[in-house]
Amino acid sequence: MESVLLAFLLLLVYCTTALPSAAAAGTPDGSEEWGYVQVRPKAHMFWWLYRSPHRVNNGSTPWPTVLWLQGGPGASGVGYGNFMEIGPLDTDLKPRASTWLAKADLLFVDNPVGTGFSYVEGGGLLARTDAEAARDLTTLLCHLNARLQGRPLYIVAESYGGKFAVTTALAALNAIHAGRLAANLAGVALGNSWISPVDSVLSWGPLLYQVSRVDENGLALCDRVAKQISVQVKSMQFLEAESSWQGLENLLLQESNSVDFYNFLKDDSSEDALAMKKQRSTLASVGRSRRRYSSYLSSKAGGFHFQGLMNTIIRDKLRIIPQNLTWREQSDDVFEALAGDFMIPRIHEVDQLLNLGINVTIYSGQLDLICATKGTLDWVQKLKWDGLKNFTSSPRVPLYCNGGEAAGTQAFLKSYKNLKFYWILGAGHMVPIDNPCPALKMLADITQSPA
Incomplete structure (x- = not known):
């Protein structure tokens, strides 16, 4: 109890301490703003806010703001979430037809510090736990009070960002109740999230066996390592579990002939996977799993040299990025700093x-595959929430998009009280890219946007 109280008091200090910030900037018409917040001494977090051209305020339903949190940990929301998934422009800087600006204002951040355009003045300043990352992010939200006041705020996350979303939501609620944060936290959305790493890894072997990517021998090998990870997590050996996780990924690559962890219908085309095919080796290399995620994100940019875009055209537009800072697809330093929390569940x-x-x-x-639906459904069943039984017994509703039923089922929805679950068909790890129409319909349902 004393540790909880101490954490709460620290949060209040960070929300009220006037730390100096780097210069902010924006477009002349006010539709975009961006800047830095010094969330701790020498720790600088970058944010970018888009105001929707479709904004409607009818009094009873204020226009919502979506805070997008990327995964990794260490992948850039300002880069990937913005230009590859839901922002107004794609990686060719052309208008995106399926932008989430149609239903909400969008706030992107490079979180945790050390990611993307965010930076620290010394490696020892990186967040070491999900709770520390949540504290930093809540400090940023406190700084943006004037832009969030009176509007419903939805935290929408992908992959490891789901862990940041739930820890940040709880920290933000404390700040709201203390009167330090003016936002109205209206909801949290967890997309393909790494909420329960053990349930995810236990689902890998059976799923790949069912879709013919591994045989009985491969299934047995994968299950043995996954069960070892489960034992390590239960014993709170989280660093050992993280190491075993990397080994399991490499084992799965060998047994499946390099399945794509982000779409199991495809092969992993990363350089590491191709090298493993040649070597037929299961030996883990430092950073291989992290580079695989980075390679996957790059492939989603359609072959465009995304890092070059971020470090030239986008940097020139923003004008406030330090000259010695280079935007990277994935920060290995951030990933490594959070290694001790990586396998901790957030159920x-x-x-x-x-x-x-x-x-x-x-x-x-x-x-x-990486955050497979089966694993997600398994951790949902571990919730202690008193509505779980009724949620589980509720019927699923099919969802359609353009063309209606004739175009085929695009998703399913199950809901009870304040819990919703969407099965998005035809999509892998990054839902807004793979099947944008049901993703946008989902957002409209979540936010009850007046547009």
């Missing part, structure tokens, strides 16, 4: 949000 935090009455949405791409 309890989801329970807390549900019990506090916060709207929680979970969505899962059908073709994802």
